[in-house]
Amino acid sequence: MNNDDVIWQIINRSFCSFMVKTKTGNFCRNENNVTGLCNRHSCPLANSQYATVKEKDGIIFLFLKEPERVPYPGKQWERIKLSRNKKQALEQIKKHMLYWDNWIISRVKQRFFRIRDNLKNMRRLALARQKKLEPVNRKIERRELRREEKALRVARVERTVEQELLERLRASTSSKEIYNIDQSAFEKALETEEMEEVDEEFEEESEAEEEVDEDVVYTSDSEVEDIEDLVEVEEEDAEEREANLVLAGPSKKRKVTIAYEKDD
Numbered sequence: 001m002n003n004d005d006v007i008w009q010i011i012n013r014s015f016c017s018f019m020v021k022t023k024t025g026n027f028c029r030n031e032n033n034v035t036g037l038c039n040r041h042s043c044p045l046a047n048s049q050y051a052t053v054k055e056k057d058g059i060i061f062l063f064l065k066e067p068e069r070v071p072y073p074g075k076q077w078e079r080i081k082l083s084r085n086k087k088q089a090l091e092q093i094k095k096h097m098l099y100w101d102n103w104i105i106s107r108v109k110q111r112f113f114r115i116r117d118n119l120k121n122m123r124r125l126a127l128a129r130q131k132k133l134e135p136v137n138r139k140i141e142r143r144e145l146r147r148e149e150k151a152l153r154v155a156r157v158e159r160t161v162e163q164e165l166l167e168r169l170r171a172s173t174s175s176k177e178i179y180n181i182d183q184s185a186f187e188k189a190l191e192t193e194e195m196e197e198v199d200e201e202f203e204e205e206s207e208a209e210e211e212v213d214e215d216v217v218y219t220s221d222s223e224v225e226d227i228e229d230l231v232e233v234e235e236e237d238a239e240e241r242e243a244n245l246v247l248a249g250p251s252k253k254r255k256v257t258i259a260y261e262k263d264d
Contacts, residue, residue: 008046016045032063032077034107041103051097051104053082053111058122060115062093062108082112 011019018030019038026038034052035042044050050065062080069076080096082089089112097105 004046004048008040008043011043011046018045034104034111042107049100051100051108053108053115055115055119058119060089060112060119062096064096086116 016038018028018033020027020029027036028038028042030044031054032044032050032052033042034044034050040046044052044065048065048067048070052063054061054063060082062082064078064080065076066078069078080092082092090109093105093108093112097108
């Protein structure tokens with residue numbers, strides 16, 4: 001125990017590579033420290049009898065340090081695998097630390113519970129869906145943005161030219177007034193105008209056919225025979241009138257006498 005006191009005096013008063021000094025207190029960065037604090041009870045270097053809990057590859061181990069193994073650095077820590085079951089792991093800790101100080105036993109149990117909760121959270125996050133982050137080259141991204149902006153500008157220009165051509169065609173302006181305009185846009189405008197005219201003509205023809213269908217009157221066979229008889233009678237009357245005119249000959253001219261009044 002005297003050696004432990006000497007080690008602590010040197011560490012506390014001079015220098016320790018694991019010590020971190022802050023305004024609120026001193027902390028220890030040694031992985032075997034059971035509390036993370038820099039004090040006499042928690043220091044793993046100044047205590048020949050010490051215990052801690054660590055996790056490796058998802059398995060929790062209990063590490064024990066005994067005074068008998070202090071002179072042998074390779075065998076200084078005894079490693080004991082703890083069960084995944086909570087009750088069985090606590091029984092193992094109690095069994096291997098039967099005659100130890102209650103303070104160190106309680107700190108070991110607290111560290112065991114904390115590590116166990118961290119493993120549960122890690123398994124839950126591993127099973128949950130996570131977003132896959134892919135690196136993006138800034139140069140390629142800027143190039144794509146410039147191309148998109150250029151394509152949008154070209155589309156807007158084509159649309160404005162198309163509208164202008166349609167307005168000129170509707171106003172019946174001459175084609176000589178069109179200068180420096182893309183031929184494809186002009187052809188598109190003409191095609192759209194022709195399609196509209198064809199649609200209008202088709203609609204007019206369909207309307208005319210509907211009107212003709214409305215004027216048609218359907219008759220029966222007897223009515224058709226009566227109409228044919230009337231037509232034959234009218235033709236016979238017309239032939240008789242022509243024959244009478246031929247037999248009568250030219251008409252006699254009437255004599256006209258003119259009487260003059262004499263002045264007294």
